[in-house]
Amino acid sequence: MRWLLARTIFHVRLTTVIYVAVILGAGSVAAQSYHIRPGDILRIEVLEDPELNRSVLVTPDGRISVPMAGTMRISGQPVEAVQRGLAARLSASFANPPNVFVSVERLAERRPDMRQPTEPKxxxxxxxxxxxxxxxxxxxxxxxxxxxxxxxxxxxxxxxxxxxxxxxxxxxxxxxxxxxxxxxxxxxxxxxxxxxxxxxxxxxxx
Structure with a gap:
């Protein structure tokens, strides 16, 4: 009886672990599926130098400009690739490779094709x-x-x-x-x- 109870508990725990892993994995895949577009606002944070923390605009030609890293063309890249690219560029300014975190703060807005006549242009x-x-x-x-x-x-x-x-x-x-x-x-x-x-x-x- 104890053996059967222990086996049941083991299966419940295993199912829970698998479920959590699937959920986290799905979230990771969803994050990786988004590619940066012109007009997006990115939030950049550098753990070793908070003065570099900022929000940056992806310009119409797909670039961003960050102090100490210069200008980078990032349109069409996933967030993870942008993060790695920034860390690589900033490494020359730090004794050890910096911890760089990039997230999408605001998506590019899409203007409606038609406006009401009473709205200001x-x-x-x-x-x-x-x-x-x-x-x-x-x-x-x-x-x-x-x-x-x-x-x-x-x-x-x-x-x-x-x-x-x-x-x-x-x-x-x-x-x-x-x-x-x-x-x-x-x-x-x-x-x-x-x-x-x-x-x-x-x-x-x-």
Whole structure:
């Protein structure tokens, strides 16, 4: 009788272990099946250097830019591959390979094909680099540069605020935030659909 009870308990425990393994395995497969797309927001955390922790935008051409790692093309890659690539690039700056964690903070938004006539017209603007809230924004048309800076939450301490760029197709418009804040005409420049605001990283003695 005791032997039969022990055998029953063993089978119950074994079934439970197998069930948990299947559930965890399914979750892992689901995570690996997602591939990064332009417009996604990734959360990057480096255990050895919290100052590198940030949210980054995957630009329309499928790239991200991270201090000490440079620019990487990651569109179409699974999150795990991006994580390994970042760790490899950052290794040169650490005594031991750093622990890098990458997750998808926000998926790229899809705009509806049709809008109600009463809704205000929106345009898509991308913000990348050293902004406090980089990402893809849907903002009303006629939004100016200064309003866009407010929407992205200002700049990080790494930002080169005198060398901000507005990229429109093949054209690059330099934006000096200090001059804009002082009232230069550039503050009233209106944004257009597809504009990209790039906030570069500050140089060592800048």
């Amino acid at each position: 929106l345009i898509s603007v991308f913000v990348m680099g050293e902004a406090n809230k980089p990402g893809h924004f849907e903002i009303p048309e006629n939004t100016n540069v200064l309003q866009a800076f407010a929407a992205m939450g200002g700049f990080t301490k790494f930002a080169a605020i005198k060398r901000v760029q507005l990229r429109r197709a093949a054209k690059i418009v330099p934006l000096n935030y200090q001059q804009i804040e002082a009232g230069s005409a550039a503050a009233q420049m209106t944004l257009q659909d597809g504009d990209v605001i790039v906030v570069p990283q500050r140089r060592l003695f800048e």
